[in-house]
Amino acid sequence: MTEPHATELPLSGIRVLDLSRILAGPHCTMMLGDLGAEVIKVERPGAGDDTRTWGPPFAGGEAAYYLCCNRNKKSISIDLKNEKGVELVKELAKTSDVFVENFTPGLTGSFGLDYETLKEINPRLIYCSITAYGQDGPYHDRPGYDMVLSAVGGLMYITGEQEGDPCKVGVAITDVLTGVHASNAIIASLLWRERSGRGQYIDCSLLDIQASALANIASNYLVAGKEAKRWGTAHESIVPYQVFNTKDNPISIAAANQKLWENFARALDREEWLEDSRFVSNPKRVEHRNVLLPLVSERMREKTCDEWMELLLAASVPCGPVNNMERLFNDPQMIHRDMIAEVPHPTIDNLKLCGIPIKYSDTPATIRRPPPLIGEHTEEILSDILGYDSERIDDLRQDGVL
Secondary structure, X not given: OOOOOHHHOOOOOOEEEEOOOOOHHHHHHHHHHHOOOEEEEEEOOOOOOHHHHOOOOEEOOEEHHHHOOOOXXXXXXXXXXXXXXXXXXXXXHHOOXXXXXXOOOOHHHHOOOOHHHHHHHOOOOEEEEEEOOOOOOOOOOOOOOHHHHHHHOOOHHHOOOOOOOOOOOOOOHHHHHXXXXXXXXXXXXXXXXXXXXXXXXXXXXXXXXXXXXXXXHHHHHHHHOOOOOOOOOOOOOOOOEEEEXXXXXXXXXXXXXXXXXXXXXXXXXXXXXXXOOOOOOHHXXXXXXXXXXXXXXXXXXXXXXXXXHHHHHHOOOOEEEOOOHHHHHOOHHHHHOOOEEEEOOOOOOOEEEEOOOOOOOOOOOOOOXXXXXXXXXXXXXXXXXXXXXXXXXXXXHHOOOO
């Protein structure tokens, strides 16, 4: 955990008031925190973020799920059902640059924390709302989680084996993508504020973001009316481009252009495939995939994954083992790239978190704080930011606000 040079980070001096929970919002604010922003996580007294209970596994009383997306934050516990609690949040919003929430549309307005209210007290505030379907439209008031939106947003329809049922992706990727888009939108809004002097409202919808992430699959339909289908690990437009079984572990292979195909066929000692009219071009290989792929599969089972890795890498063919978590986090490349961070934590010995994925030459992002305990920084925030004395803080506790 690195504390020095925090003031040199790109977002140092930016304060984020984070009323989000679960994954999309917390992932967004964690990214901002990694870049130096001061992130104040507002949580329900006693319960906190829902993901604190999303286990097992747990460590030191915290769920691993919660720990994955809440580093570089301070936690204050405030009861938003208490009018004094709402006033506290408004006071903090006055001193903040960014406000992030993921309540159902209209809920923040019901207790006076909507954008229209907060921009009156802080016109420079950037207010980001993250919801399932957006702030308007026929579905705007529907609840939603990642799994539901991956279904509605088309991702689940294209995921799974060709003849199998629709399948969810193994991680809440719609939430993660939404967090990335939200953080990007916030940073863009901060740049705009430098020019205009004004904050703005950001409406992030999991459905919109998931649909945009369909990339070529969406384009195939919109441009050519081509309906999508499931391909397992295969690619509908490139052959061979998929996972194959070997003598032991599966291997992923991407022969994504003609040169790579030629290198691949030679590495497999199957040069006759290069002369076969059915395989001479990628369109032909796609047309005759049901002939070619069984031949490739049969050949791949003749050696181990490591043996094929050696041969294919020597031929410059992109390939890699299908790693489980143990192999991934013991991979020498992951270790070299500092993708495992050991972070001191008040209740967990030897807490390990996934490292920061982007490397900066002059302003490297840092992990300065572990994921906070519920309300761990309540007194610090109220005293240092709002100037409350201990007596006033005690009164708020007595009133059930904190």
